[in-house]
Amino acid sequence: MSTLSQTLTELVQVAAAAAGHADAPVALEPCVPTTDPAHGDYQSNHAFRLGKALRTNPRQVAEAVRAALPAHPLVASVEVAGPGFLNFRLDDAALADALATAAADPRFGAPLPGAGRTLVIDYSSPNIAKRMHVGHMRSTLIGQALDRMFRFLGYAVVSDNHLGDWGTPFGMLIVAWDRWRDEEAFGDDPVAELLRLYQRFRAEAADDPALMEQARAETANLQAGEPRARSLWERFVAVSMAEFDQVYRRLGVRFDETLGESAYDAMLPGVVDDLLARGIAVEDEGAVIVRFDEADGKGLKDAVAVVRKRDGAATYTTTDVATIRYRMDRWTPDVIVYVTDVRQKQHFQQLFAIAARLGVQADLRHVAFGMLKLADGQVAASRSGGGLVSLVEVLDEAVRRARAVVDQRADEIPDEAERAAIAEAVGLGAVRYADLSQNPQSDVTFDWDKMLALTGNTAVYLLYAHARCWSMLRTAGVDPGTPRPLALIDPTERTLALSLLRLPEIVATAAEAARPNLLADHLFGLAQDFSAFYLACPVLKDDVEPAVREARLGLVAATARGMALGLELLGLTPLQRM
Ligand code: ARG
Secondary structure, eight states: OOOHHHHHHHHHHHHHHHTTOTTOSSOOOOOEEOSSGGGOSEEEOHHHHHHHHHTSOHHHHHHHHHHHOOOOTTEEEEEEETTTEEEEEEOHHHHHHHHHHHHTSTTTTOOOTTTTOEEEEEOOOOBTTSOOOHHHHHHHHHHHHHHHHHHHTTOEEEEEOOOBOOSHHHHHHHHHHHHHOOHHHHHHOHHHHHHHHHHHHHHHHHHOHHHHHHHHHHHHHHHTTOHHHHHHHHHHHHHHHHHHHHHHHHHTOOOSBOOOGGGGGGGHHHHHHHHHHTTSSEEETTEEEEEOOGGGOTTOTTOEEEEEOTTSOBOHHHHHHHHHHHHHHHHOOSEEEEEEEGGGHHHHHHHHHHHHHTTOOSEEEEEEEOOEEEOTTTSTTSTTOTTOOOHHHHHHHHHHHHHHHHHTTTTTOOOHHHHHHHHHHHHHHHHHHHHHTSOTTSOEEEOHHHHTOSSSSSHHHHHHHHHHHHHHHHHHTOOTTSOOOOOOOSHHHHHHHHHHHHHHHHHHHHHHTTOHHHHHHHHHHHHHHHHHHHHHSOSSSTTSOHHHHHHHHHHHHHHHHHHHHHHHHTTOOOOSOO
């Protein structure tokens, strides 16, 4: 199936060609929803842009295109508006049919614009021997939502957890382990003990340069595959992964690959040699560097990236160049997406500039998200304290708070296991949605009360809207999976149907723009449209005519399907009862 926008855009294309504009000097932009529904449902700016480019009257071009538009069942009327826009009003019966078809389709009538394309998405990517902090939570949640959306669009997606598991910190840890380890503490909370050892090393090394020498030697041992260094490193990786996996299990995150920085170690000398041989990198006072200039991109004037330090060590950049090469060789992806906080913006600009010089063909995208701030006194009270909050604690706390609310309704939901499942979905959903409903670029403030609020643009509000659909369907004895005829009579019904039919377009836009919040906003609008419909159009009351009731139940069932789809793409668990 095509989306509404696609269908209309194709009609405009055909009409423009018929009106003599086959070789247009401007690209065809897709039709978009009108801002004011009084002017129609969708708008095309093609004639306007054509007229401008051809230096003729855009309104005349628009009239000619309109006259050439082939008839289509979806289109009730078309008007030329303003300086040369084409405004489409869609046919009620055709919309009802389209929605009935979408609702009966497991993919909700969505096309597969990503079919035949491969996309690698690099997200979460925490650092071994450190706690996964709230920044990694953002990467995990945003990455997981994008991962799901791209798969839904038909991309062949490879999700890769690019762990920080290599380099001198591990040499330092080995030295610290030998000198200061506390086996008992390691048994209780291994990552806490590793953190303590690392900090102790930093403190002691400040006064004792010999320690740093030893750390370098241990790092070299590790890189040479020396068995003792290797087995300690494996232990550090294992205990850290066990902690990360708790979070992933809880959040339902699954990676196709977990290729940390260590996976690329053997490639690094070759990468540096190649960069030198191609003249992309140069030797500079014993180091190897890449110099950038304005032509490499805004902000890169006079920038320098080190790819081999004076002591011979490779860098984060070298590893990422090797990683690109590996990914290109193995999957020939069309797109590679990286999800990290905005502090790495420069790094990725430089990396992409090096990739461009190497002739890498993939579309490289950095999703640079803002920082997560903690509303005072709320999360900071957690056991680990100090701003770095353990994710498992955050998730537990969210579920605990949700549980307290659900338990107040124990008389309505007597089954204890069901209340626990509801609290899990609501608590985790609230944490996710609080993040995903914001533009990734903005900083986000972590605020429990706002997150778990029943009204406004929150997870709870959306989950309720979905559960309300199910409760109506249960009362009526209707299974939402069964195809039903629809009719759109009341304006609120029409608005709701249009919102539902736009869902596939929104998923595509949100994924390509790397902005899950566009999908969140749409779902919020959808829930509001449903609520307006619910107030205006009785469904289950006795005096509703059977045919009207049937058609409205069809709309409720379609809403349940659309909401569930959208919520799942964001990683939420839609509940049938709450
Ligand atoms: N481990 C890094 C960090 O915690 C993120 C890695 C992102 N991915 C990449 N290919 N550089 O900051």
